[in-house]
Amino acid sequence: MRSPSLSSFLLLLASLLPSTEAANTFDVTRDDDLLSFVTMPNVKAIKYNITYHDRSRVSPGYWFVAPYSHLDADPYNSKFNPCQVGPHIYDQDGKLVWTGSCLHNNRNVFDFKPTNHIADGATHLSFILQNNYINDGTPLAKGAAYILNDKYLVENTIPITNDLERWDLHEFNVLPGGKTALAASIRIQDQSLAELGRPAESSRVASGGFVEIDLATSAVLFDWDSRDKIPLHESDHVMPWSPPEGGGGLDYIHVNAADKNVYGDYLLSARYTSTIYLISGQDGHIIWRLGGKYTNFAMDFTFSKQHNARFVSANETHTVLSFLNNASDDFTNQEDVSSGMIVELDTVRMTATLQSRYTRPDGSLSRMRGNLQRLDGGNVFMGWSAQGYHSEHAPDGTALMEAKFLSPRFNSYRSYKFPFVGHPQQPPALAASVYASQPSQAHPSAADAARANPELTTVVHVSWNGATEVAVWNFYSQADETAVPYLIGNVTKHDFESVFVTPGYWDFVSAEALDRHGDSLGWSRIVRANIEGALKYASEDGEQLLLVPDDPASLVAVEPAVEEIVVDPAPLVEAIVVDEEMAHEEAPEHVSEADDLLRAINDVVIGMILLACFGTILIFWWTRRFKWRPHRYLRLASSPLPSPAV
Template identity: 30%
Template sequence: MLSGFFHRQRWMLLPSSRSGSSRPLIAFLVIAPVLVYLFFVFAVPQILRFRFRTDLGWYDLGWYGFGPSKNYVSFGYESPRPEILEWDPECDPSFVFLAPRGDSIAYPGPMILDAQGELVWMKHNWEITQDFKVQQYQGQNYLIYWEGDEIEGRGQGSWYMLDDSYTQRFQITPVGNFDGDLHEFQITKDDTALVTIYDILPADLTPVGGPALGWIYDGLFQEIDIATGELIFEWRASDHVPLNSTFKTFVGNGNDREAAFDYFHINSVDKDHEGNYIVSARHTHSITCIHRDTGAIIWTLGGKLNDFTLNSPETSFSWQHDARWHGNNTLTLFDNAASSNIDPTAVSRGMTIELDIPGRTATLRAAYYHPQVMEAVSQGSMQILPNGNVFIGWGHSAAFTEFRPNGTLLCNVHFGASAWFTFGRVVSYRTLKGSWVGHPRTVPDAEVEGRHVYVSWNGATEVVMWRLEVWDGKDLREMTFEPRGVFEKTGFETEIEIPDDVHDEYFRLVALDWEGNELGISGVIQRESSGSDPYATGRLVLVICGLLLCGCLLAGLYCAIRRRLSRRAGYRAMKDDEDGPPDANDRQEYHRLLPR
C-alpha cells in the first residue's frame, strides 16, 4: 500500500547502525576545545577592554552610536553631540578646540565647540588632522593644525595656519628632505615654530636585542622662522640618547626600513625661561632639557637616565604626552601610564611637577584624575588656563575635563560612548581651550522646511540674533526687503518659525551682533509651496492595490506548482508500490495525502 511506501521512506532517514549515533559526540569532543581556545584567545581580550561601570547611561553604552553626532538642515556636515556630565559656572567660558577622528566620525577635521558643546566651526579634511589649536603669531590669533598621512603613529604632512576669516595664510614644512610629523607645532614668543620630525636611519640594534644592521625612527625637532622658512636650530635624539634607554620592547620592528624601531618617540617640544628646549619622549618615559646653542643634554627627568630625586613614587610617569614649561620652575604633563589595555592598574592623569634644578629634586604638586578612572593608552593634553583652572583632554578616550588648581572637578564632558573608549573609535590627539573671534568670508546658510526656516553660519562667532526680512513684492531685478522680526540665535543652527502674516515667496536672514550691527546676509530663499497634491492619496492607494494583487498572483502560482509536483510524486510512488499497480483505493489514499 501507499502508506507502507511512505513508512519505508521515513525509515531510510534514520541512522543505519549504532556506530552512527556516536558521530555527534565525537564531533563535539573535537570542536569544543577549539571553540574554547578561540574564545579565550580572541574574544576574552576584547571583552576585557570594555569599561563597564554601574553608572553607565545609554550614551555611555553606545545607544546613540560610538560617536553620537548632530545633523543640520542648513549645514551639510555632522558634528559631535557631546554629553555634559558635570558643569560649574567656574569653568572657563572660552572655546574648545579638538580634531575628532576614528571609525565612528563621519567628517573628521578641525573643530571648535562652545562651552555648551555646540558647534562653532568645522572643516572636513580628507586626510588625518591632529593638534588643532589657536596660537598667536605677530600679535594675531591663528588657527593651527597638522594634516597628512599617519603610519604607525607617525605623521607625514604639513602644518597649516588660518587667519580669523578661516583663510589659509601659511603652510609650513620642515627644512630639508623631511615630512612634518603630527605631534607638535608650537609657536614661541620669538615668532618661531618648534616642529617634530621622524627620520629613518640605519642603526645597530643589538643593545635592544635586535640585529646589528637594523633601522630606527630617529626623533628630531627643528626651530623654524615662520616668516622666512629659515632653519634656526635642529636636534637629533640618536646623537645624544642611547638606544638602551628605551622602554619599547623589540619585537621584530627594525629588521626592515619599512618597519623601523621607534626607540625615542618625540611628541612635544617647548622652551624654558632661558630659551633651552624641553622635549618629551614617550618611549623613554623622559622629559629632557636641551641646551639652546650646543644641543647638549642639561638634565633628564624620568626614565632610565633620570637625574632627579623624586619626592615620592607618585612623581614618576610613563608613556607621557604634552610636557610644558612654566616660568616658576614648574612642569606640566599628561601621564598616560599606559601603552596598551592589558595593565588594569594603569591610570592616566594630569601632573604638575616642581623642579629644584640645582638640587636635582622633583616634587609632585598636583595630580588630576578623571572621575571614571581613565586609561588613555595614547595621546592627551594638559593645559593651565588663564583663570588658573586645569583643562585636560584625554586623547585616546573621547573626553575632556576641567579642574580647579586643587584638583576639584568642575566640568566633565565626553563626545564618545565611554564604555568603548579603549577601542579608539573616537579620539582627539589633543583637546585645548582658547579665545577666538571668527569672521568667515562666506555668507550665512539658510534652508526652508515647511513652516520653518533653518539658518547657520559656519565660524561666525559674533552672531547673537537673526533678522527675518521679506521681499516687498515690487522689483525682482533689484529686490528690496522689509524686516519682519528678530530672533535670538540658538546654538549653531537656529530654527525660526515663519510668522503667519508672512505670505511673500522670497525672504532672507540677516546676522546681527550685540549692538544690532549687520554681520552678514544669507542668499535669497523661497518658501515651500503650501498647496498639497490632490492626487497624492489616489496614487498611494493604487500602488498599495498593485502590490497586493502581485502578492496574490505569486501565492496562487506557488500553490499550483506545488500541487502539480506533489501529484506527480504520488503517482510515481504508487507505481513502485510492492502491492502492484495502483488501484482505486491507492488513488483515494493519494488524494487524501495531497496538501490542501
C-alpha cells in the first residue's frame, strides 16, 4: 500500500469528491453508453463522444484501446457478464472495427497496440493479459504477453519464466528486429529502512525494474532491479515518516516504462521518483538521471509523475525523449494541467531543453497512466487514460481532435493510433429474421383476407469482426443449403453491423463482403431465417399461419413463353393493289375479293392476338401461383425454428 502524508491524504479526499459523486450517480444497470449487436449478442462495446477541431489535419489511422472498469483482477464468479473490456479497435468516427473482449472471457488487457518490429515485416498486434485473481498454478495464471497476426490469431504467447510474481501491466515493448521485448517488473522483499534514517525498522518494499525477454523462448536476457541501485530516500512518494507495511509493501519507485537505444542502453521511467533514468546495458549502472531529486541536467522545464518515456533519437552528444508529464498522482499535483513533452538532452553540457508541449485539451490532470505517441507526418497522439480520453495534436501543439468514452465507468491505460489492415480468419457473422404485417387496406372488408395473406419482410444483420476493407455487402438467398444462391440486394457498409431489409420470406440467406474495387473479400455461412417473429402474427380466430418461403429462382429473368406476333403490312398492301388497266373492267369484282381477303386476315390476326393475351395471362397466373418452384415447401408453427448465426 502507498503511504502518503496526512496533508496529502486530505488533499486527495478533497480532490476526489466531485469524481466520486459522479461515479456514484451513474446507474450501472443502464447500458445506453454501450453498443450492442444482433450478430454478436454477447458483446457490449463502449461508445465514444468525439469532438473534431480541425479534421482536415488529422492523421489517418484507427484507435487501439483496452477498456477496463477497475485495475485489479476479478475473482471468479458464475454470473454472466457481457464482453466489454479488453482489446478494441475503433475508427475515427468511434465506430467499432474489432473487439477481442471475448478472447479471454472479459479479462483485463493492457498496452494493446500494433507493432511492425516482428521479423516477418508484417504488422502484428501485442498486449498484456492480466494475471488471475488467484495464482492457481496454471500456465497463464501470472499473466502473459501476446502477439497476434493481422488475422487476429495468436502467434506467440510469452509467459513469466523467472521469479516474478506476475506479468506487470505497465509495459510490453517489442524492440526493433522483433527478437526481444522489454517488460516492467516488480519484486516485493523485506528491506531495512536505514535509507530513511530508521535503521532499527524494516518493511516490505516493492522494488521496480525491467527485463528484456527473448520472444522465441521467453528466456530473460537482462534483468534490472532498483533495490541496490535507487535508494528509498530518492522517492517523493515514500516519506521518512512512512510506516512499515506488509503485503504489497512500500511502493517507492513504481516503474511504468522501459525502452532501449541503438547503443544498447536502457531508458527507465519511475513515477514515484519523478525521474527518467539511462541505464547501462553492460553492467546496469545508472548513467544519468533526468528530473527528480538528483537530476544530472539543468532543465528549462519541470515534470513529475511521468509515464511512457521513449527514445525519439540518440547519438553520442544528444538524446531526444518523449513522455507524458502527468504533473500529479493520486494524492498531489505539482502543476494545474498534464501535458505531453518532447525534450532534447545535451549529454555533453548536461542541459535539457523543452522542444514541444501538448497540453491536455480540457485543462485537467491525468493523475495516473497515459502515453504519448508520435505519428507519421508530425502529429502527436495523446492518451490521457481516465474515461479513455485521448486527443490528437498538430506539431505546434494545437488540439485537432479529442474523444472519450461515453461511460465514466471505464478507462484505458494507454491509447494508440495506427494505420492497420485486418484480415479476420473467421467468416462474417449473419443473422436473418422474418416478420409479418397486415397490408394497409382501402376497405375494412379486406382485412380478413389481408390477415390470411400477410406481407412478409426479411431483415438481415451482418458484421465481420476485424475486417477493415469492407465497402459493400451483397446478400443472397437460395432454396436450400446446396442450391444456387441468387442475389437479393446489397447495402453500403457504414458501421460495424449492417442491416438489410427486403420484402418477402427468404429462407436460406448468406452475405458476401466486397471491397471498394468490387472484389470479393469473403462469405458468411448460410443461415436459415428465424421465423419466430412472423409466427407471432396469427389470424384473429387463432388459426395457424402458413409461411411459404419465396423461391430465389423467381428473381431470375425468364424468356416469354409466347413470342410477340408482329404483322408486316406490306403483303396486305400488295394484295389489294391492282393494275390500273383492270380498274374499270373488274373493279367491283376485285374490290369484293379484296374486301373478303382483308376480313379474313383481320379475323386471323385478331384471333392470334387474343390467343397470345390468353397465354400471357395463363403464364402470369402460373408463375404467381408456383413462383417457378422446382418443388414447393412449407414451414408451419410446428416446424423447428432456426437460431440466428452468432
